Amino acid sequence: MSTALNGKRRILIAEDDRVSRRVLEVFLTKWGYEVLLAENGKQALTILEGDSAPRLAVLDWMMPGMEGVQVCRRVREHADRPYIYILLLTARSQKEDMLAGLDSGADDYLTKPFDAQELRARLHVGERIVDLQDQLIDARDQLRFRATHDALTGVANRGVILDALRREWARQVREGGSFGIVLADLDHFKNVNDTRGHLCGDAVLQEAAHRMSASIRAYDTVGRYGGEEFLIVVPASDSLGTLGLAERIRLAIAATPVATKSGEVYVTASLGVAVSSNAQPFDPQTLLQLADEALYRAKDHGRNRSELGTPMEAPGAEPAQDAPVKSGSR
């Protein structure tokens, strides 16, 4: 965070000379910063590597133990952390020194004795850079979210949920065990769109996705597979466990009508379940096909129900490993 809870920007001053440190502290406090102080390079590094590091730092070059440029180099090793704008203060005025300072990863430097207004102006430049950096990261995160999530419902998109399925299959091939999938399709959804309009249909899809997400375990994934069809990947689960999850989802969707702007809409779902186990492994494509067939059987048998599309495991065939995820335990 570049600002503290009180809205002030936080800044570190690292300066071994007590008088200079005090002068800097007075100026920066007057200019509205929340000031953190370090008396040497080691203290400065501890603060800058900490969880709530300030995003601006003024480092004296010459300090006992660890010099400002060394602190700078160490901070720059953490490329994954939020960017810290670093201004070096130095009594040295020769050009080579300045170049060495910038080479260590400092953003700017100022020679002592410094002009207060110049320091202030340069810190404003630092604030702009830090803000731009944050905006870029925000924009990148938003793009990343949009690229991986369904825009309407917020669950994983088709590409991501199919990746999750392929990953589970790869894991099973590598490590054994079993996993399941659930294909869920809202019943008579076309009627909702036709009689209530598409905005109402969208609201129903959003609420259904929300209820599915609330019914799964932390390590399961819900994705939008098609129009009103959702795919749930269920790691480390056997037939009973996956059927149990499908039933939980079915009940959550049917339990109460969805409140929309055009009134309450009763909606149900039909669900097809398929499980791949050591004894009966199915690759992703086959598993999807079997779940799809089970889903159509659920539709044929009257809708608002779950059907298993793969053979139930023989009793005791998949011991221990699947025990914690049976339906009763979640």
Ligand SMILES: [Mg+2]
């Ligand atoms: Mg010094």
